Amino acid sequence: MSVPYTVEELMACLIAREIKNGETVAVGTFSPIPATAALLAQETHAPDSEVYIMGSRDWWPFTEGSNEFFHAAQRGRFDYFFLSGAQIDRQGNINLHAIGSYRQPKVRLPGGAGSSMLYYMVKKVILFKTDHTVKSFVEKVDFVSSSASSPPSVYRTGGLHLVVTPLAVMARNSETGFLELLSVHPGHTVDEVRANTGFELQWHGEERQTMPPEAEELAVLRGAVRALVAKVYPAFAARAFGP
Amino acid sequence: MPVRGVIGTDYMTVRPDFKVIKNPFGEDDILVVPAVSPEVSVIHAFRADRFGNCILNSATDDALLARASRKVIVSAEEIVATEELKASQRGYFLSRVHVSGVVHLPGGAAPTACGSLYRADEAVLGEYLKAAADTANFGRWLWEFYLKFAPGGES
Structure with a gap:
């Protein structure tokens, strides 16, 4: 067994490993795990990557608000963006708008903001979720605020790349259009993941266990990266990292 | 658009x-989509001159909002001379062309943050959320909050 790690550290490592050197990574609001991942990648294997973190002072070179950022996104300037959702469904659709009906919601969520465009125009969108339950992974979302699929007549240069949760990693099967299991995290079982998913989950290829964080990744995370993350997410930096 | x-x-x-x-x-x-064209926008600036030129937080969309609105009221932390305003090193310059009126209102962004001048007041935002759960309560809370800033108030 490797060095003990927190679930946040694991998720950040999994996301960071996806980022290639030189890619442009944009991180939205309320996204401490993706921010940690982007900075970890930059501090390790992707030193030439551009990292933008919304709401930060140090990683936000835009001078004309989110307007300028969204225009850049519509031009296809970003390789990575990170979304979450109160609900994510079998097809990879996201609901950031309302639980229940749109007109009379049980819970009115903050809304999709730019995600209904970003999901189409950012090359690789990673969905991250800090809980993995039958309530969050559903057969069909109550309201599609970001759509994983679109008619062929619509210009689309990007979409769903991976789904990372505290239990597993999932990806979309391009033939069926459904989310499938890519790997299950150490300490968790396939049965557990299936029991906590509100739709039928099959394997994407062969059964695999998630590669846990390596000692070197953890050392960088708990050193340089934690100090950087503390500038944007001080409470998260104090809580989410191991000793 | x-x-x-x-x-x-x-x-x-x-x-x-x-x-x-x-x-x-x-x-x-x-x-x-149809353009959003507000009748009135109220935006908060770091500084402004008496003609309506102002320096805004460049991380916000306030300049866009101002350009889209029919009437624009700018509240500002400080009022300075035009030359001094134009010499500002930080922030986004919005021309008086888009501004209808200016109010000198230090602390005007509270309880939310104002760039590096002051942070969001989490405790007050918590009170706001609690008070906003019912209308009567919220009216009272808002009045008390206003009194703190009214002339002769606490701050």
Whole structure:
């Protein structure tokens, strides 16, 4: 067994490993795990990557608000963006708008903001979720605020790349259009993941266990990266990292 | 205004004012949405001159909002001379062309943050959330909050 790690550290490592050197990574609001991942990648294997973190002072070179950022996104300037959702469904659709009906919601969520465009125009969108339950992974979302699929007549240069949760990693099967299991995290079982998913989950290829964080990744995370993350997410930096 | 994406989401069913057209410059279908044109916008600036020129937080969309609105009221942390305003090193310069009036209002962004001048007041925002749960309560809370800033108040 490797060095003990927190679930946040694991998720950040999994996301960071996806980022290639030189890619442009944009991180939205309320996204401490993706921010940690982007900075970890930059501090390790992707030193030439551009990292933008919304709401930060140090990683936000835009001078004309989110307007300028969204225009850049519509031009296809970003390789990575990170979304979450109160609900994510079998097809990879996201609901950031309302639980229940749109007109009379049980819970009115903050809304999709730019995600209904970003999901189409950012090359690789990673969905991250800090809980993995039958309530969050559903057969069909109550309201599609970001759509994983679109008619062929619509210009689309990007979409769903991976789904990372505290239990597993999932990806979309391009033939069926459904989310499938890519790997299950150490300490968790396939049965557990299936029991906590509100739709039928099959394997994407062969059964695999998630590669846990390596000692070197953890050392960088708990050193340089934690100090950087503390500038944007001080409470998260104090809580989410191991000793 | 054209917007990429969105087609395929449920926003298309709940927003009849969103239209899909053939992209006149391409082969694709594209969403067009009506412009949002507020009657009045109230925005907060780091500094302003008495003509309405102002320096805004460049991380916000306030300049865009000002350009889209019919009437724009700027509240400012400080009022300075035009030369001094134009010499500002940080922030986004918005021309008086878009501004209807200026109010000198130090602390005007509270309880939210104002760039590096002051942080969001989490405790007050918590009170706000609690008070906003019912209308009568919220009216009272808002009045008490206002009194703190009114002339002769606590701050």
